[in-house]
Amino acid sequence: MRTDKHRLFPLRVFLLFLGVLMALTANANLLLNGNFRGDADNDGIADQWRCDSTTGVQGECAVTEEDGRSCQKLILHTALQSRQIFRVSQFDIPARPEKHFLLTGAVKTEGAASIYFYERLQDGTYLTHATRTDNKKQGWQDVNMVIKTAPECRAFKLSLVATGVGKPIWFSDFAIADLEMPPRLRVPQIAAPSLTADWSAPEWGQAASVNSFLLLGAEPKQPAANTAARLALTGNTLHIIMRCDEPRLADVRTQSGTWSDDTVEVFIKTAADGGLLQFGLTPAGAKLSNATAGKIIGFHTDWHSRATTANVSEKPTVPAWDGAVSKQAQTWTAQFAITLPENAVAATGQLEVLLARSRKLKDFAEDSSWGWTKGSFFRDSACFARLGLAHAPGAEPVGPVLGAQPQALPGQRLVPA
Known part of the structure; x- marks a missing residue:
């Protein structure tokens, strides 16, 4: 019996490792070489295809x-x-x-x-x-x-x-x-792009890409106007550019210069204290930011009183950041340059981020985000993307390796061709 237990132990360790690996690779690109880089046998067809x-x-x-x-x-x-x-x-x-x-x-x-x-x-x-x-x-x-x-x-x-x-x-x-799992993406280091909100700038060619947003709600649906994004790092500065399709650019709401206007937003979770940083840009160029404290825990002051005291985590400080906006015929583009605070990056080297768009016209509104936020609010942190960050030019990023063979997910069986 003792021998059987020893034999089972490596199997249990393997299954535990496999479960962790599946969690890390979930919602990474399930395609191999979907960016068509490399043709090792020179047959004109990208590797893995x-x-x-x-x-x-x-x-x-x-x-x-x-x-x-x-x-x-x-x-x-x-x-x-x-x-x-x-x-x-x-x-x-x-x-x-x-x-x-x-x-x-x-x-x-x-x-x-x-x-x-x-x-x-x-x-x-x-x-x-x-x-x-x-x-x-x-x-x-x-x-x-x-x-x-x-x-x-x-x-x-x-x-x-x-x-x-x-x-x-x-x-x-x-x-x-x-879509049932949070998005995962590896973010490379690049030369810093100029803060001009130019989607076609050559520096963005090496950035990580997000091609589609989804409406908030119980079912994953695509918005009437799509949003695409690119993400990259230069040192500890996170660069994000978002291109917003907008066939009714003259009707977007920009009068107040506040969050009630048409906005694109970036949410960053501060892993160390559970807080949340929020950055926004409007088509008129208004720059918005906010910081929210983490958990609040209430204690009764004594056994006989209803009075309570609260232990509130320290409110995070909005880091240095800047932004720029440009307009095209049927799109508008927003660019963020955000200095990442140390408390935002988890010990694993990963950053939790949500990219969002609150599209507001004179007679219409819709909220969409990267990843499927099943509720009615952007701040559902369970849906935040997990970004694996490259720490230095040429260094291997920390986090899931998206170029590796995806593992079988729960409930899945691969069938040979």
């Missing part, structure tokens, strides 16, 4: 850069016949049954293109979710799709498809996230 085209279909593949973004490029050379397809795919992507997932990415196209997001079911068949790009639209187009998986879902497959002949298509920054 593979050709999945119909035999005989002629086309060109290349791992390249376009507008400073790492891309998978496809060009179809021959017209497709019935049931033919030209694509690259990734198989056996981790999934969980009856859970919400978000697919994001970006496509630039001069021809027709499609994205097929498949659920592989228990019986080996596929359930397909498809989206197509508008080849009449210039520049980059965002891909955003929220799905709830079927009870029989066991894995995902993602296909990037070219359907127009002779026209190049670039795919970039694809990600699949499990």
Whole structure:
């Protein structure tokens, strides 16, 4: 009996380690190499992806850069016949049954293109979710799709498809996230971008990307106007830029210069004391900030009195920060440069952050955030993103390694292709 216990001990340790690892990798990008960096065998297809085209279909593949973004490029050379397809795919992507997932990415196209997001079911068949790009639209187009998986879902497959002949298509920054868990992202060190709210500035090309926000509420839904963001560090300064789609820019509320105006907001939890820092910018350029103390604990003064005293943690101090705003034809852009206080970074080297947008027009309002905040308030800290911070140029960041093979999540079984 004693021997059996010794044999079981390593198994228990392994299972505990596996559970911790799953918690760390949850809601990291479930795709491998979704940013299309690297082509070790020089076959024109990004590492971790593979050709999945119909035999005989002629086309060109290349791992390249376009507008400073790492891309998978496809060009179809021959017209497709019935049931033919030209694509690259990734198989056996981790999934969980009856859970919400978000697919994001970006496509630039001069021809027709499609994205097929498949659920592989228990019986080996596929359930397909498809989206197509508008080849009449210039520049980059965002891909955003929220799905709830079927009870029989066991894995995902993602296909990037070219359907127009002779026209190049670039795919970039694809990600699949499990919305039931807080977002996780690795934030790199970069050269400090100028404080000009210029989304196209070259320094942002190496930043971590957030491609889609979700509405607050019981169900994960996408807002009428999307928000994208990029995050990076220079020393202990956190740089964040947020690009807000706004087809009604003339109607945004900016009169008061307060939180009641149209705003984008950054919440940072101070891990050491449980406090909260809040920073905001409006389209008119108003700079807003706030600090909230952590837990308040009340004690009765004696056994016979209802009088209480409160032990309040010290209110955190708003650190040095600055911001800038710019306006475009149907977007506005906000940039933050925030000096991170020591009490904000946990012992693990991780930072808990929520990016939010409180969109306010004359006759309409909607609140959205990065990650799924299931309640009615941005301050639900259980939904804050966990950022793994790089501490010095060239150093390995602390926190989950997002380039590693994702582990199977609870309730998931991977099915071979």
